[in-house]
Amino acid sequence: MDSFKLEEKILNNIDKLNDNIKELEVIELTEKEKESLSRAKDYLKDCEYYLRKDDEITSFECISYSHGLVDTLRMIHDLI
Numbered sequence: 001m002d003s004f005k006l007e008e009k010i011l012n013n014i015d016k017l018n019d020n021i022k023e024l025e026v027i028e029l030t031e032k033e034k035e036s037l038s039r040a041k042d043y044l045k046d047c048e049y050y051l052r053k054d055d056e057i058t059s060f061e062c063i064s065y066s067h068g069l070v071d072t073l074r075m076i077h078d079l080i
Contacts, residue, residue, distance in 0.1 A: 006056040010047065013063045017044060020070045023079060033073055040069035 021044075024037055043066035050059035074080045 006060060007051065010051055010056065010059050010063055013060075013067065014044070014047065017063065017067055017070060020067075020074060024070065024073055024077070027077055029073070033076070036069050036073060040066045040073075043069070 017040075021037070021041065029037065043062045047059045047062035047066065050056075050062060071080065
């Protein structure tokens with residue numbers, strides 16, 4: 001996959017992830033769930049950092065991990 005296509009995919013994933021995070025921010029979470037959401041947000045920040053540094057591979061790895069954390073929380077709360 002060329003760099004431009006990967007960057008476009010990452011940007012689309014960032015938008016989707018932000019929507020999913022907003023969905024979680026309006027429900028009551030346990031302290032552990034809040035910690036997991038915080039880590040997901042940190043990975044999102046890492047993703048954006050590496051994307052600015054033109055390191056699309058590391059950026060994609062970060063967004064993938066963040067999605068995993070967020071999707072797990074969404075599953076626990078029957079959002080998916």
